[in-house]
Amino acid sequence: MQFDPHHLAALTAVLRLGSFDAAASDLGVTPSAVSQRIKALEDRVGTALVLRGAPCTGTPAGARLVKHAEDVALLETQVSRELALEHGTGPTRLKIAVNADSLATWLVPALSGMTEILFDLVIDDQDHSAGWLRRGEVNMAITAQGKPAAGCEAWPLGALRYVPTASPAFMQRWFPERVDLAGLARAPCLTFDAKDMLQRRWIEQVFGQAVTPPAHYLPSTHAFVEAATAGLGWGMNPHHLVVAHLAERRLRPLLEDSPLDVPLSLQVSRIMAPPLEPLIRAIRMAARRGLVQP
Numbered sequence: 001m002q003f004d005p006h007h008l009a010a011l012t013a014v015l016r017l018g019s020f021d022a023a024a025s026d027l028g029v030t031p032s033a034v035s036q037r038i039k040a041l042e043d044r045v046g047t048a049l050v051l052r053g054a055p056c057t058g059t060p061a062g063a064r065l066v067k068h069a070e071d072v073a074l075l076e077t078q079v080s081r082e083l084a085l086e087h088g089t090g091p092t093r094l095k096i097a098v099n100a101d102s103l104a105t106w107l108v109p110a111l112s113g114m115t116e117i118l119f120d121l122v123i124d125d126q127d128h129s130a131g132w133l134r135r136g137e138v139n140m141a142i143t144a145q146g147k148p149a150a151g152c153e154a155w156p157l158g159a160l161r162y163v164p165t166a167s168p169a170f171m172q173r174w175f176p177e178r179v180d181l182a183g184l185a186r187a188p189c190l191t192f193d194a195k196d197m198l199q200r201r202w203i204e205q206v207f208g209q210a211v212t213p214p215a216h217y218l219p220s221t222h223a224f225v226e227a228a229t230a231g232l233g234w235g236m237n238p239h240h241l242v243v244a245h246l247a248e249r250r251l252r253p254l255l256e257d258s259p260l261d262v263p264l265s266l267q268v269s270r271i272m273a274p275p276l277e278p279l280i281r282a283i284r285m286a287a288r289r290g291l292v293q294p
Helices: 005-017 020-027 031-045 060-082 100-105 108-112 130-134 168-174 181-186 198-207 221-230 239-247 277-290
Strands: 092-098 117-123 140-143 152-166 189-191 215-217 235-238 260-269
Touching: 005 020, 005 031, 005 060, 020 031, 031 060, 060 092, 092 100, 092 130, 100 117, 100 152, 100 221, 100 235, 100 239, 108 277, 130 140, 130 260, 152 168, 152 198, 152 239, 152 277, 181 198, 189 198, 189 221, 189 235, 198 235, 198 260, 221 235, 221 239, 235 239, 260 277
Parallel strands: 092 117, 092 140, 189 215
Antiparallel strands: 140 260, 152 235, 152 260
């Protein structure tokens, strides 16, 4: 089945911008024209593609069609590049699943040189980001899972180093003599969200026993650092973000020389790897500079 590119462009614009009016303005047509194109596409596939609301969102079929349109655009960009043709309609869009700490530390320089791509980044825990690939919702993921998902290729990137940190005042209050399991079971920790297992993994790595401490939920990498320096709790912070705080004694490690290294890999849909090769190369180069290498 072939799809009218104007229909796909209308669907993509509605789901990206959240309304028919915004999509019409972006495409330079009337809202009525956008509505007619969406209806024609829904009639063709035999199912609803857009959930009308504020904002408009896609049904599973609508989201799949938008990804198909983005995949085609990336493949056409590759062909144009290989044949030295004009790219025509401007940058293509790419959806990537990535953990927040990679985005906050080492990944952005790799994205900044890709002038032909507009990025749509999905933030998810590194232990779960590969699921977006398995469901076919993204073409690329930064993940802690080294084994490639079905239909994907994988490249090891190195390890993101975390250190357990807290303010001096917090250490004095909760761990006046030493850090032990009893204290860790009482002292509040900082947790990104319900998927974040780093604090518990570190406890088990160091003490050989699982403990679930009371937790604050802060879904922000930089808020983690600020909350730790403010004494709200202790948390596993990327070493790159706290090295200056440690040097200036605004933060202290819970234990010296006890980092947690989380290996990361880049996974890419096999069929999309060739057109994404320049970005793959840039990400691997940035990882060599920003991650702990074996």
